[in-house]
Amino acid sequence: MTTPDILENLAQSVTDYDPEGAARWAGEAIAAGIDPLAALAALTDAIRAVGDGFACGDLWLPDLIAAADAMSAGTAVLEAEIAARGMRQQGLGVVVIGTVFGDIHDIGKNMVATLLRAAGFVVHDLGINITAAAFVDAVAKHNAQVLALSALLTTTAPEQKKVIELLREAGLREQVKVIVGGGGITAAFADSIGADGYDATAPGAVKLARRLLGV
């Protein structure tokens, strides 16, 4: 099978919402000697197409999230290879994202992560129920330019403040823009905890990240 065929199948596994297929074709790409960054770009192109479809109303949340699941499955295989080869991903900027400690809701966070990837950011999704220390470690490890914190519950929203305080204590606050979101978050709350930005929607979060980084 030719390189274009493999990359096309890899991309199609995202638009077909097929995580197993995405992981399999990512493995095929590596086995065929394809540059893992090129394979990752094929996945990004595919998720961008899905994101565009979502933005214009042709696709819906279940499509977006299922495509994101497929992309994540392929990305995991490729990122391991990229790390093993000591390579670096290129993009609009590096984002660390996760749902704060005590909160296990991830639908909104996944939407934001997907649309950020579709926009061309390199996204490190830490998952749910992430401690403040884990966020700070990830910012340092990935040299992140944006830290995106999600909290659905008003009871877990104060965790976002805790992360920002810990960033300051670690001396990392100036190197990273912190954006917050989630069902219980408001612009006023974001201001009060010293976040750099807030938006109520996933597409708005992408615009916010671009504006903060000037990209």
Add this chain to the structure above:
Amino acid sequence: MSREGITRRTTLRTLSEQELCALHDGALTVLAETGLTFEDPWALAFLAAQGCRVDEAAGRVRFPRELVEACLAQAPRQFPLAAPNPANSLLLGGDRLYFSHSSGMQTVDLDTLEPRRPTRQDYIDCIRVLQALPHLDHLGCYPYFGFDDMPDTLAIPAGVALHMQYSDKHQMTACSNDAELFTFQMAQATGHEIAGTIGSSPPLTWSCGAITSARRIVEAGYALTTVDGAMMGGTGPATVAGSAIVSTAEHLGMVVLAQCLNPGHRMLIGHFSAPLNMRTGSPAFGQIGASLSNAVFNQLWSRYGLPLSNGSPGYVSAKGIEFQAGYEKGIAAVIAALSGVNSMLLHLGVANELSAHPAQAILDDDIAGMVARFVAGEEMSEDALAVDLIQAVGPIPGHYLSRPHTRKWWRKEQFIPATADSLSYPEWLDGGKKTALDYARDRLAAILAAPEQRFTTPSQDADLERILADARRYYAARQ
């Protein structure tokens, strides 16, 4: 292949069998003892020959119970109505539900809410919108009562011609003032099947004009729609039950005439009753009494089994395209749909019969979609119950959003209105705080910006013009 419409799985039943029998007996008693006035000598002679007791001097016809029941039994329970586009053909009757539109004398200015006489272009625009709306299954008699300086006598033939030119949906036409002499020629020239509509003159009267039209419709082989119109407390008793008896008796009289003329003739029974506004004397459209009337009438006629239509959901007392119009139409549509109607006039009408606007029709199309979704009911298959999936996903952090089952089912299960705001609050603020009417105006502009579609050939257009010219001469000679 025809429009599927909606198959009703949920049905409202508020009357007992005993109560339905009481309504039926009441109508048959009125028909047998008081009878109906038929203002047409031919009809009097014809019905006398069928076994009715006729008082020629009074123009009164009394109907034997057995004849009424025999004729009722002859009328088809379900029948097709062809559309120019076969995909838009209808199968009326049974549990199927279709939507159509009401009409208004004038159009309305969306900014001032003041009515004005529609232009020919307004009329065409309105048909183009009705053609584009997915839940508008067939065209009704006319969107507006006329346009420009067209003489009222020509309004029906001129409107029918425009329907044929700008829509490929089935068209039910009004038959009045000899319009059918020309609209039937138009149907023949274009190869379209149309259905003819006549109205009773309540209480208990069929005018000469309606009878003449009915006879022409039946003899031409087109489906006949009979429409009643008792205003409760005015031209019918103030009670829902009493007015239902008046309306039923009027329909049954015409069922006898049509079925004796042509046994098995296709008939659609149209109910168009409302309480009388006891201050203004106008029909109190939008009041819950109109829906009660539909519910009672529909249950009785569902028992007879003939296809049914309801007109009042398409008319409201609200003068503007706003909240009152929404709840008046929404509640009326739900009740009509649940109680057994097969074709419901819903789209277009504003301010009783005074005005209509395609933006209102766009909003109404969302009501139709919501009602249709509800009456279609819920699937209870193994896949819909989703027990295996529920167990596979488990508690949090499990969720269903990325599951193939969700992608397979959610669009089928949900109805998403095109004009209802569903943005997040900040998006709504940023987007200019749009109302439903704003969305409807956007959609209206988009529909009208699309390339104009014509559904007739140049040769058919020439035929329509020739027939209209004949009509113009015919009506000029009568004046």
